[in-house]
Amino acid sequence: MSYVQNTDGDREAMLKAIGVSRIEDLLKPVERSLRVEGDLDLGEPMSEPETAAALEAISKKNCPASSLASFLGGGVYDRYIPSVVRYVLSRSEFYTSYTPYQAEVSQGTLQAIYEYQSLICRLTGMEVTNASMYDGATALAEAVLMAHGIKRGGAVLIPRALSPRIKAVLRSYTKGRGIEITEVPFDERGEMNRAAIDDLLAEGTAAVVVAQPNYLGVIENAAEIAALAHDRKALVIAYVDPVSLALLSPPGDYEADIVVGEGQSLGNPMNFGGPLLGFMATRKAFMRQMPGRLISGSLDLDGKRGYVMTLQTREQHIRREKATSNICTNEGLCALSAAAYLSALGEEGFRDVAVQSLSKSHALYRLLKEVSGCELPFGENFFQEFVLRLGSPLGNFLKKAKAAGILAGIQLTDDFPELGPGAILVAVTEKRSRADLERYRDIVKGGA
Amino acid sequence: MSYVQNTDGDREAMLKAIGVSRIEDLLKPVERSLRVEGDLDLGEPMSEPETAAALEAISKKNCPASSLASFLGGGVYDRYIPSVVRYVLSRSEFYTSYTPYQAEVSQGTLQAIYEYQSLICRLTGMEVTNASMYDGATALAEAVLMAHGIKRGGAVLIPRALSPRIKAVLRSYTKGRGIEITEVPFDERGEMNRAAIDDLLAEGTAAVVVAQPNYLGVIENAAEIAALAHDRKALVIAYVDPVSLALLSPPGDYEADIVVGEGQSLGNPMNFGGPLLGFMATRKAFMRQMPGRLISGSLDLDGKRGYVMTLQTREQHIRREKATSNICTNEGLCALSAAAYLSALGEEGFRDVAVQSLSKSHALYRLLKEVSGCELPFGENFFQEFVLRLGSPLGNFLKKAKAAGILAGIQLTDDFPELGPGAILVAVTEKRSRADLERYRDIVKGGA
Amino acid sequence: MGKTVFEKSSSGRRAFTLPPNDCPLEGLKQLITRKGPVGLPEIGEQDLVRHYIELAGKNYHIDKGMYPLGSCTMKYNPLINEELAGLGGFTGLHPDQDVGDVQGALELMHGLERALSEICGMGAFTLQPAAGAHGEFTGMLIARDYFLGRGEKRKVIVVPDSAHGTNPASVAICGFTPKTIQSNELGLIDPAILEKEVDGETAVLMLTLPNTLGLFEREIAEVVRIVHDAGALVYMDGANMNALLGIVRPGDIGIDIMHVNLHKTFSTPHGGGGPGSGPVGVNAELADFLPIPRVIKEDTGYILSCDSDKTVGRIHSYFGNFNVLVKAYAYIQTLGARGLKQVAMDSILNANYLMNRLEGTYSLKYPGPCMHEFVLSARNLKKNGVRTSDVAKRLLDYGLHAPTVYFPLIVEEALMIEPVETESRETLDAFAEVMERIAQEAKESPELLTEAPRHTPVRRLDEAAASRNPDLQWRPEEK
Amino acid sequence: MGKTVFEKSSSGRRAFTLPPNDCPLEGLKQLITRKGPVGLPEIGEQDLVRHYIELAGKNYHIDKGMYPLGSCTMKYNPLINEELAGLGGFTGLHPDQDVGDVQGALELMHGLERALSEICGMGAFTLQPAAGAHGEFTGMLIARDYFLGRGEKRKVIVVPDSAHGTNPASVAICGFTPKTIQSNELGLIDPAILEKEVDGETAVLMLTLPNTLGLFEREIAEVVRIVHDAGALVYMDGANMNALLGIVRPGDIGIDIMHVNLHKTFSTPHGGGGPGSGPVGVNAELADFLPIPRVIKEDTGYILSCDSDKTVGRIHSYFGNFNVLVKAYAYIQTLGARGLKQVAMDSILNANYLMNRLEGTYSLKYPGPCMHEFVLSARNLKKNGVRTSDVAKRLLDYGLHAPTVYFPLIVEEALMIEPVETESRETLDAFAEVMERIAQEAKESPELLTEAPRHTPVRRLDEAAASRNPDLQWRPEEK
């Protein structure tokens, strides 16, 4: 089937109005030799039930983490999503609307995103934030470009304990500008090595990136790192997990200059890793250097409150080659999810998500500590994720866990050979029950 | 969790405004001795994820027909439902609105039901129809009460080949009024025995019910039966399958006086048999005797078209004990489904549903005809459903079919012992594929 | 704007197509007897969606604002319940499936019957009735068969004058004769009057508790005693059960038969007119009269039983509005005992708060405290040429819904207000403020009321013309 | 009315609660370093739903009416695709799951890559870019690494003056230098001018086809020849691919790199600003430069491969906007080859029909036939003191959305109109009628335009004040 509405009768009447006899006549500007001959090799049109059956069959070839006890994290988390979030997202007023170019008929989207901005500012303790970026990785890359722009050059220090995927994106984004990126190793507690930072920081360093918690789950002493960086006039970019901010100091408290992160876990399904939600916040002073769309409150002709896109001169519509970035379509609907999620949970509920993730991840850590042969290289200074080392190749263990309905974690050894063989990253969210944790422990016990 | 919004602070302020100190003080009119002591035995409140998990677990204890190749019918059918129908039903403007008592802010529901009425009139060829009844069975019962009222008494003839469940409901509804209900047997072709009708029809007979097609799937010569009834001044009540009306004469053509039926298969899921959608249509002359709500077009003060509930004097709000029936809350949302369904399919699409059901049921019939030991007691004069007789108890056959993912049909022997042992009612809708039919044939072959 | 779907039709458009037919129609054409088309509209998916979005925009609904409709208990409908009722394991069940394939459904129904029995203090429940009035009818059938079984020819059902219209109608369609008794000056049943009206002819006293004035029958113990002493039964219309959850169990106070409205008390949505569900509960002695089939729990699982020679029979094709039952069950699970009691307490608090605020502005015939609702009268506005219906229409102009009007019949110019527990104090205050402003307007510029509404999709519609000459279906000529 | 969620907050309300925590927090308090609350609103589920329903009511959207936004291809978003993208087998996948557990997802991605390659005539596609501009950036990275690999220091990207703003911006953030070339009097690239601008410094010609005037580059074969002869690559911004489906395959005419916007051409919804998806296709020679990981089909199943020493690397955390890919895949499956071609044909027909009707009323700088869109100018209304933005705002008063305005930059007072194929003739006629009425109003009562809109939730907003002093977050003091 097709979603075209013209009937043959319509077409005839329209062609007559135009004054040609066939649609082909309108294709004159396209030289015949350039045109496709015959049909594309794509198969026959399908009816709705056929498409549905085909896609359902494909979906059943997957074994989704959400249907198992998943301990996978590393940036994307399996969390409870309140029904109200799904409901808001299912309203076509939100999902079938375009970018709010005509503010007067887009107050729904505009106010929702304004509220999203307000919520992100509160979470991060920052003054301004944009309306979303593609994901945490590109948000960090844009933050580095932004810092590099503000400082007019300079190298950037990043933690080694940053997601290898984020590091890869950062490399792709910065190589065109020739920005030097240096990794700061982690110390024996899994924290960013402060001595190494001290060594690597030069007068011209543009920025130091601190990940809080870092990719290995470890809570950094972000304030100390920020102070070190600021001492040498480098900007501080904090890459933060938004849920952790219910319990950890907001980056505003340690005077971060730019804050970025991945917001998927604020009400968005995992969706095989996309769409995600990159967020970015900064100080008011850097507002005009920040990429991305901004929504501002304003007043209408009658003095009534309303919302508009603002500072569009920073964007590519107007300044084109001088734009702060090329981002245009962003992840607006995911930002709406995040706003609905945070509003549904509220102060108490959101804190509870963080508290449960914290206490459940520590409960598993403690259970595993009792198992012999089970190494936990870093201490208890972590939020929701920790490194577990089993000492031998993981294939068998992961298979056994899977058979018991458990996705045990992300393998780390390829990306972090220094962690030794059999290292995995174990994430525990509020969705896991004590019984899941005990089952995990039992499998480790059986296999170790 | 609870959906109450008052906080303790709210309660305090409100009690203060009222001038009492505790909510209990407002319970003064309820003598203390009448009150429940302690908590009900219902368990602890649950959070949303807990409720969801509990209900999902229960739902998984079912093996839904929709996930198998189902040949169950008998009034409720497994049909394709267009996504647009689900979407319309998911809009809270429709499902969370009340009965349209305030017409000016209920034009959405009112127009939708007006369109539903128009569609049912077109399907049945009748002049007026109401806004829905509980189900086909109660619609038929109300039609019998209505005919009895119009004729001021008299017996009612019904086909033996009517759903046994509908007959039971009819008995419950009519026993209070002492209406005599007589079954007319079916002949060797499965049709309502015309000679028997002739015999049973008396001058005072209130109505003859004809089921088209009847419960055994057989297409009746409704026009002939109607003529017989009208000859003796009895009213004709047609109980029709709405999908069959795409291909069969509308009851208006054979001058039925009241038309009723079950509309579930017009865009409503099977839902374990509820909610269903009873429809009822009649001649304009009987409009004021018809039970149920009616929506009429009208004009507003400014001459703008709008819709209102009308002839409410027939209902219980005003005339109370003289109301045409006690029905108040009806199946409005199911009527909306039906309207959306018929509009989505349109003339061609709806006809295709009927054509596919007809041709697929006949294809299976023809396949089974080739299998020895497989009896098909009635001829080819059927729509979408037919009787298959295997001659021996069915337990084994049904089990084997189920194991092959097939729900083979409804057992008939208890309700229709005259059909002999091993009789089942086999329904084939447009959802079944030729492969399903062949699989069915193979199982019969293997087991017969 | 405002066109019907028929006027948006253009031949050849499609919003849905079936997969191709893989079976021939050959040799079947003679079965096709319809001459000419049905006359269904043809429209593309986008335009059909727009049609319904346009209609949706013209509806008030609970997610837009408060519905202060007395007796209707229009409370919030939790989203999760909609999701759960939509699970394929529920929606995809055919009612003729083998019981082995529907154990979950039967477990849920059995669990809901038990929960309702616990909440109401009744011996057993049936879930078959598809709405409240259907429940009343079922209850009357039970009473009929009960007395028939005892060889008693009792034909009279006593109904207070404040009762909902479905009560006498249900009585009448069952072959009983309704007899109306007057409420006393407190709006309650007067035991002294009742005593005189009840006799050996009386089958049932059909009362509503709290009654439709929002009042609890203070003398209920005495009322029940009088009826029982006369050998009759007490039926309770439980549409107002919201106020009693966890506070009073009707069975405990002697109610013999009752119905509840799941689409009110148990938060299942009303769907613009249905589907609803009106389960009926009976005391243990009457359990055998309940409709068949009944869900029975056995050691090996749940079964559907038709074994009962006393049953009133079937009153629905299958098991009632199952999809509605799922939502009610989820609601009860979520709230638990404490949550349900809180519902009652807050519905009572909200009603008294609002009554307290508004009783100076509109007149209150029967003094409080009320239970979950209360009835005001707009008769004090009559001198300004303003009627209750004008107040109602003016509320629409403020973007609010009107209360139930002109019911119960015993209150002149009645405005029956039930705020329900899911409304917040801010919402009640906002409603009260508008009600006060309207009373003021009635004095200062009554035409604002009599010409209301002005800000709705249509203005007041000519109902008289519609009922003189109903236009019940769209026809091309008429346009 | 119009309050933010913060102003609707009341401490202690909850719209969602977690199951109780079955693990102790003991001994972990020292890890908690946040001082004081976050400041999240507290609100009940009903009031939160009402909040978003209120906001929803203030949005225009495709299910309400047409979006004649040129270059945006706002077409109908089929409902079934939303349902399918919401299947648990898709939404519940974690990107770090073992490939064995995600074979369906990989099959879908592989199938979509192949379908896009077939549609565009390209050698290979990546699905990683999350939007069109992200695709442009990816394309520029590929060109960069390609020339780097060849040891060529080409730094210039030639961009026509009619290009979308993201084109030069993408060029710049990649470290290239954009060079703008003027369109000729037909609105097209002039091969003669191009020949002069392209040289050994030129890395890429970045063109849009059909261009943003809705015109097909008649000399495209010559244009491609010139660029290739200079050793440079041709990049095509495929945001306007809707007009070419089944008619022209960019790869066939020599395009080396291109992106398509799934959220335009392939009907995935725009979500009020995203998510989108901007897959990038390259010719076979450039396939190794595509981002990793790539989906490879092997005999035993699908794998994710990072084996490529030429790859530009990763440009997204995982595999792009997977959920969007599902919808595009379903769309392509549903339409098939014939359906896609019909999309192009009808989008061209609709555009020419509307252009033909409106070109007398507004002025048309570049003559047709156009492809899927066209650009009018409202400069003829200037004499009445009316600007394009006034026409746009007046359209809102009629319940319609405005076209894209003031773009492309080379048309004065531009009104860029793309009707798309999912709109019916009736809808186009209704739009044209309003456009004509507005032109009439501009002459007769220009204040209707300059003071528009009047019938929208808010009137014209003070954008200047907002940009002088942006209010980017709600703060209690400010209220």
Ligand SMILES: Cc1ncc(COP(=O)(O)O)c(C=O)c1O
């Ligand atoms: C007191 C009372 N009784 C009975 C009913 C009838 O219920 P239903 O509409 O579900 O048939 C209602 C509903 O309005 C009611 O309020």
Ligand SMILES: Cc1ncc(COP(=O)(O)O)c(C=O)c1O
């Ligand atoms: C021609 C053209 N190129 C590029 C883009 C940018 O696409 P996106 O918004 O998805 O980044 C657009 C979108 O508006 C466009 O119309």
